[in-house]
Amino acid sequence: QVQLVESGGGLVQAGGSLRLSCAASGRSFGTFSMGWFRQAPGKEREFVAAISGSGGATYYAYSIVKGRFTISRDNAKNTVYLRMNSLKPEDTAVYYCAAAEAKSLPVGVREYSYWGQGTQVTVSS
Numbered sequence: 001q002v003q004l005v006e007s008g009g010g011l012v013q014a015g016g017s018l019r020l021s022c023a024a025s026g027r028s029f030g031t032f033s034m035g036w037f038r039q040a041p042g043k044e045r046e047f048v049a050a051i052s053g054s055g056g057a058t059y060y061a062y063s064i065v066k067g068r069f070t071i072s073r074d075n076a077k078n079t080v081y082l083r084m085n086s087l088k089p090e091d092t093a094v095y096y097c098a099a100a101e102a103k104s105l106p107v108g109v110r111e112y113s114y115w116g117q118g119t120q121v122t123v124s125s
Helices: none
Strands: 002-007 010-013 018-026 033-039 046-051 058-060 069-074 079-084 093-100 119-124
Touching (some): 002 093, 018 033, 018 093, 033 069, 046 069, 046 079, 058 069, 079 093
Parallel strands (some): 010 119
Antiparallel strands (some): 002 018, 018 079, 033 093, 069 079, 093 119
């Protein structure tokens, strides 16, 4: 089992920045690919970014991110991060981190076995 706890969400003005953190406990953190997803009210959960177990590979939903977000991880701290810059009101959503027992970089919700409870990000115009 892996437990995931997100933090770092909040209210920010358009153009601002936030860094989300996801702390993991349980089984070997470095063996999991990690992903960030988001879900806005009335919409399906969507993929944002993923990072491999070693941190050497990343993948983004560029239609969403467009170079504004950066995913990273610190395996010594069992933590994955999502740095978000140039935030827009359309980035408002609950952001979730997730863990997948995969060597690839999964983008589908069903490919992830473990989920955090989510952290709210609200971007005001």
